[in-house]
Amino acid sequence: EIEVYWLWIYVAVMAAGAFYFASLSFQRKGVPRIEYLVAFIIPVWSGTAYASMAVGQGIVDIGEKVTYYARYLDWVVTTPLLLVALSMTGMFYIRKDKVIILGLVAADVFMILTGLIADLTSSWPLRYMWYTLGLVALLLILWIIWYPLRHKAQSQGRELASLYDKAAGYLSILWVCYPTIWLIGPSGIGLVGQVTDTVLFVILPIFSKVGFSILDLNGLRALKK
Amino acid sequence: EIEVYWLWIYVAVMAAGAFYFASLSFQRKGVPRIEYLVAFIIPVWSGTAYASMAVGQGIVDIGEKVTYYARYLDWVVTTPLLLVALSMTGMFYIRKDKVIILGLVAADVFMILTGLIADLTSSWPLRYMWYTLGLVALLLILWIIWYPLRHKAQSQGRELASLYDKAAGYLSILWVCYPTIWLIGPSGIGLVGQVTDTVLFVILPIFSKVGFSILDLNGLRALKK
């Protein structure tokens, strides 16, 4: 099927991304190794999850629709890592504030789990109860990114503040697309069908994972130190 | 049904607790933010788990009885957090001893997992094998709380020692009730029925979660610094 073809393209892009970030790590330019490790693990994990969907695993029938639960397995690992990467950028020159990182990760895991439960629930009103809880968590994440964390970033000079604003803006816009696609796709009101849904969930994460790490890592590497 | 009504009361109390702890965090009185974050996450997570039971999810049939596995999902997150909160109180003025915290959390996760397996096992002697393993872990937890951790608390002056004793005593008494209710309820010998069991598992955790955090947080806030 056409969907499977798209899924394998995704796997190939993730593999390329992983190689790219691994190769960058040979010349670190003052960026700590942990940033490279995070940028490397994200595409490896996500590519593996999509490979499982491409071979027909990671899928379950719920009522009359299929749930790609492998997506949530992907997200539950990669989205916290993306937030950790953003936090480390926002606190690049200063001591990392553990409470901000923990708060972000806790809200994020909560968001992904409620999304998974929503997608595994066959009764329609209940799906939206869970979906709404996930949305609240997303709002909390965006609030932390744009208030306490941005505040820290701005205390570290113009150059870092502007890199942070770029990375946070890029991330925020992309992340808001996820619940939107969820809602208009077969998981929600079904405005778009399964194939479009799969294609969107191939294109979008390429930008929000590999694209984000390119922006973030190269931004950090270009900072004068 | 009457049970569902109680479950929603629980959700409301947890929501109120979460708001209360969030509001306290605006005036921190020298208590680190992490304590507020922990006190906030506990009722949010637990309220969500109970909401899932109230809408009829998080339940599975095992042999002739139902298992509320959402309870264990609640506990596996909230009980380690409660122990972390108690540890941070017991080591308030000194460097946090990671080995004590890791030991407590490991024993606690072990206890909750064995309880879950016990509750998912339909053969009766095996249920008690798992239950007994959980009990051993609880004894280990109580030992750590009352010996090495209490020892640390006592080295930090009368006021803290007395707050620690209060918090640890309160926690110990309530925690011993859990395996007791498990045993006399439908999970165990069935002395009390499902409704009583649900009601007890609504009232008790209100005290051991929101009650505990009120005692603990307000105690820390009242310490003269």
Place this chain on the structure above:
Amino acid sequence: EIEVYWLWIYVAVMAAGAFYFASLSFQRKGVPRIEYLVAFIIPVWSGTAYASMAVGQGIVDIGEKVTYYARYLDWVVTTPLLLVALSMTGMFYIRKDKVIILGLVAADVFMILTGLIADLTSSWPLRYMWYTLGLVALLLILWIIWYPLRHKAQSQGRELASLYDKAAGYLSILWVCYPTIWLIGPSGIGLVGQVTDTVLFVILPIFSKVGFSILDLNGLRALKK
């Protein structure tokens, strides 16, 4: 059956190991408590997993063969702990490098999960896709152990370097046996039957868990300080 008998022997050995390491911790000889805690948790967790198999739990039918998924539950906790123990030995006198530890643990969890998925997959070519991914992760682990981590160990004097080489060599040889047995046993090409497989998975982990910790802990205790 004969298999059950072997499984209980394993449980007994693990219990003995746990007691032994707990008893060593009463006289620490300059080795940090965390090393004892890790050495203690490994056999407790693994013994519990094997007890569950001995009573007939932790097993599921996949196609025409049975999968002992409790093995993977064991490994997913104990193998990261073994790598943490080895890392702490390799960086005994110096600051622990978190990136090395995180890299090892991430690769290891990935390896065990792909092994579990392989074992739960009934289609044969797909089993080997997952198996191969796990093998790649194992190669990565071995590379980290023998290059960056060994490099650190060698910077800390002859005595520690030689202890590290012994521990790392012992671990490497034993770990390579796991995918080999997997492959020749019922999970793979079926050269050996279920009983032999069970026996091998009783004998081997005794050496790679209790045996490893004895070598490692006693080596550290014997270092002159």
